[in-house]
Amino acid sequence: MKKYIVPVTLLVILTIIVSWIAYQRVLIQVNIGPGWDTFAFLANAMDFAGKGFGYAEFDRPPFLSFLTSIPFRLGYTNEATIFFVDGILFVFGVVGLYLFLKLRFDSIQSFLGALLFASFPVILSWVGLGYTDVASVSFSIWALYLLVLAVKKDSRFFYLSFPVAMMAFLTRYTAGLILFPILFYILISGRYLQNFKNMVIGVIGSFIVLMPFLILNNEKLGDPFTPFFSFFAGSETSGLESIAYQPNPFYYLVNLPSYISKDSTFSMWLVYIIVFIIIIGIVLYFYDIFKLELMKRRVKGHISKIFNIERTSTKIQAVIFLIFLVLFIGTFNRVSYMTSELIFFVLGFSAFILLKDVKIKDVEIDLLFLSWFMTYFIFHSTFAVKVDRYFVTMVPAFSYFIILGLSEISNKLKLKSKEINFTSWIISIFLVIIILSSTISFINAMPNKKDYIVEDSKKASEFLKNYDSSYKSKLIYSDVWPTFSWYLEANIKPMPSFNDIRAYNHELEKYNVDYYLTIYGNRNLTSYDKIGQFGTVGVYKKNLNKFETKPVMLYIGKNWQNYVENVLGFKAFIINGLSMDYGAKEYDIKKMNEDLYLDDYSLDELKKYDAVLLYNFAWHDQHKAENLILTYVKDGGTVIIDLSGNLDGIYYGLDDSIFLNTLITRKSLNENPKIVFSSNLTNESIKFSPFITEDGGIWYGANYEALGENKIKNLVVADGKTLIGIQKIGKGKIIWVGYNLFFHAFYYNNTIEKEMVKDIFSLYTKN
Secondary structure, rough: OOOHHHHHHHHHHHHHHHHHHHHHHHHHHHOOOOOOOHHHHHHHHHHHOOOOOOOOOOOOOOOOHHHHHHHHHOOOOOHHHHHHHHHHHHHHHHHHHHHHHHHHOHHHHHHHHHHHHHOHHHHHHOOOOOOOHHHHHHHHHHHHHHHHHHHHOOHHHHHHHHHHHHHHHHHOHHHHHHHHHHHHHHHHHHHOOOOOHHHHHHHHHHHHHHHHHHHHHHHHHHOHHHHHHHHHHHOOOOOOOOEEEOOOOOHHHHHHHHHHHHOHHHHHHHHHHHHHHHHHHHHHHHHHHHHHHHHHHOOOOOOHHHHOOOHHHHHOOOOOOHHHHHHHHOOOOOOOHHHHHHHHHHHHHHHHHHHHOOOOOHHHHHHHHHHHHHHHHHHHOOEEEHHHHHHHHHHHHHHHHHHHHHHHHHHHHOOOOOEEHHHHHHHHHHHHHHHHHHHHHHHHHOOOOOOOOHHHHHHHHHHHHHOOOOOOOOOOOEEHHHHHHHHHOOOOOOOOOOOOOHHHHHHHHOOOOOOOOOOOOOOOOOEEEEEEEEOEEEEEEHHHHOOOOOEEEEEOOOEEEEEOOHOOOOEEEEOOOOOOOOOOOOOHHHHHHOOOOOOOOOOHOOOOOOOEEEOOEEHHHHHHHHHHHHHHOOOOEEEEEHHHOOOOOOOOOOOOOEEEOOEEEEEEEOOOOOOEEEOOOOOOOOOOOOOEEOHHHHHHHHEEOOOOOOEEEEEEEEEEEEEEEEEEOOEEEEEEEOOOOHHHHHHHHHHHHHHHHHHHHHHOOOO
């Protein structure tokens, strides 16, 4: 029992300290208010609790929201609930890391390592915020800790390890990357066959955890696996976070000091000490390998002849290791992250094979933590977009190597009595004092002011509730829709971001929006009256007397929705979806998938619109899709089509094919082609921008040659090739657009070119 007194005592002290840190951090966040992503997780939690109000973002990781929904079901629906859940998971993770480190180090070193993890500014900045970063790392710590227990102690721990790993993944999808260190450790442990049965049971347990969320995804999004695709992107953030373009692959190493401690004379001493410990510890670690083991077992003579290896198998292993080391260094940041991950996986395994005969204490755990760190370092470093908080995923492993360095130093400077290494205790206690002082200083220095956007949003929400008691039945847009959805308990639609200020009023008119809540100033809202201003938040109400009458067109496909209205001068409402209820950027996955397919629409649906636009679209049955267009046109409809987006691909590529009785071919344009207009147009003086791609390449597009009686009358040609042509069929017409003209006008922002396109379409889309 005596041997447990010190570890348990330190665990209790650690839990008390970390609980205090978490509590202080949560209190600060309660005063500040939720962050952008927090509102989305809160809304999802309300839906999971059966108290949803229409707004939710089910493409986000669900597990933190699921845990928050438990107190929500009990009536604790305050926004602070998610802060406390996040704080509890933080404490849970720190305790897990202490126990994990105890498998390799003594109690005081493990205590120090766990406290280091808990005190890094990059961790403290995100504790208690209601984001998924710290929570997912906490589950990852426990998943890997239980994995080691399953291999070293009892394989039944696989029953817990794999389900907890799934919880980490469902908390933040990038946590799925711990699959690499999991597989790596199982492989180097060499016990996967004897543990296979319990491993399978653990995998089944993880799928039991996953299954309810697959059902949820299928119910809410129409596809059980769609949200998991964000795993490859590396981040679920979609809010107002400042994200920087950082091509430097060593960004996280360059900024490492700021993750350890913030700028101050006292705090920087901690940085210097930690860097010193790591460097000296690494030197001593490899010194032990070479001096004490390799020299004894494989090398004859002095240390200068250390690479004179006699065994052929060892030579081969060393060559393989060096090959993959050079390959990894040479290809890092030059190939996909997955390729680098696989190369490092093999590199790590070859290192283990090379060292497996060396009696290094717990080398498997050392390599596990190295694999863990490098998995996330590779993943986040190879993307150009880098955010400091992504280093959170690397902090547990980084803390491990600090303690490994300290352990190596302590072992070389032993002051030992009755199996107690006083050197370890003295250094650790000294560092604990510095860490606690630095942590208290950091917490006291944290901004503690209320978020003015959150406060202004609360006031504006209360105003709207009193102004219009039936506001929940109205269509409301906002720039900060997650915030207002939470405070209004309603499904607030997102206002897209536009480069052209005219687009905002156009967007609101298009969907007949009742209210617009904005944190921005001049939006040129000519059809909306301001009815309230609360700090940064303006409240606008529609004025139908100021609305413009414009033709309403349906766009089927993707890409044009981003710029076609701009090119047409906002003279038409372009609906990108199956119905007028499909608001801007609602991201209904079911509808988004259907929007691409022309033959998902009925003739009656098409007839609701003044015109149908087709670009980069798809079909289930090409013959059916063509008949639908022709019938719609013969009955008096107008179709605007550019097949430049349908020239490539196996299923929907139309190069050298016949579509609508017209031969479609992929052809190039000269950089400055001769532009000729129809005789009834008076735009001969228009100067087009050069026809070259963004990277200076040749401009390609669709060329058309009608094969039937209904020929295409060219309105604008470039070197004799159709840029805009009209084909009359029955009571209606098809307007053929060639060579991706809309994008050309938009990309080069040629005002005169845009005006020409707008005028022609205004003239020829009239019935």
